[in-house]
Amino acid sequence: MSTPDRLIEATRELLWERGYVGTSPKAIQQHAGVGQGSMYHHFPGKSGLALAAIRRTADELRAAADRSLDGPGTAYERIAAYLLREREVLRGCPVGRLTMDPDVMASDELRAPVEETIGRLRSRLTEIVREGVDRGEFDRAVVPGEVASTIVATVQGGYVLARASGSTAAFDAGVRGLLSLLAPRGAGRCAPADATPSV
Amino acid sequence: MSTPDRLIEATRELLWERGYVGTSPKAIQQHAGVGQGSMYHHFPGKSGLALAAIRRTADELRAAADRSLDGPGTAYERIAAYLLREREVLRGCPVGRLTMDPDVMASDELRAPVEETIGRLRSRLTEIVREGVDRGEFDRAVVPGEVASTIVATVQGGYVLARASGSTAAFDAGVRGLLSLLAPRGAGRCAPADATPSV
């Protein structure tokens, strides 16, 4: 791995673990096994390096989400795949945690990839929920943008519950609860009634 | 307000705004309008002061939640009251955000009030959801602990969405989505069927 790559990867790890304010250039250098001068040769400073790291993390996260959401299956199945995909739950969301970092939010450049990643995720889920409503999978009263927001929020909040309790079980519980509320006519939830839209 | 109180209040503000790692003793002193020596006279140091601040914030949060959850009304109505209660959404959750703070989580003392606050909230909501299931407000397939976790997660995640997008609308959307999924037989969602439990 090239020196710039090692620096970016080290920064990604530290941003995930300690956030931007909690990450020092020295810690990055040590993690990367790279000297002081070397870091400042390849990057303009802490924030420039953080920008590269955040962009890479955001790209990976989006790709991972798309792998679940663009898969085959019903809307419910794709949403379930997204919710149940493997995660390092106790480490938190490497993008979502940045929203609580004051220095990240104070910088237009650093905030942009965070904003875009979460925004796109909500948009994509909105489409899928709308599809589910159109196909009669979900109740006609469901507002796609709202339920999409609930889905993303449950994941982001699930990380908080897991870290607060020190156990991934809390994350899983939240996800299962949401899936049970979303489930199309599962286990006696709703009478089948008129599954296909009448108009 | 007494000097210790001013220090605690200043610390609460800064912990909320910048987290533990992002908050320096000097910043606390300036915010409180208190000198260096004065702070170290009343408190053993940054972490001791943070402990007092976190405990006070946790107590207030619990009290605020209880005001909604212990009110009158059906289970759904009390949950809705909790979800819709006034919040400074764009500032994030003053307790939840601490779960992403590495130094807080690394300290047993500092982590304890965070863990307890979120744990109690989940427990209390679990009782209420169970009540709702028993009374036939919610589907019998609902697992109280799971849906309670979903509720707390939606709130915690709602803060993330709001901060990521720079707008409280994202929080509100997530909450409305959840309420629509929880709604007992609302607006054509489920056929009324057998509302009162048959046994």
Next chain:
DNA sequence: GTCTATAATCGGATAGAC
């Protein structure tokens, strides 16, 4: 109780040798 002085370490970076 509050203030000022002092201090060791860290944070974030620049300069220039190699």
Next chain:
DNA sequence: GTCTATCCGATTATAGAC
């Protein structure tokens, strides 16, 4: 490209005067 030296302010205190 990488390394070491250097810099200046911030961090997190402690000591002792008032």
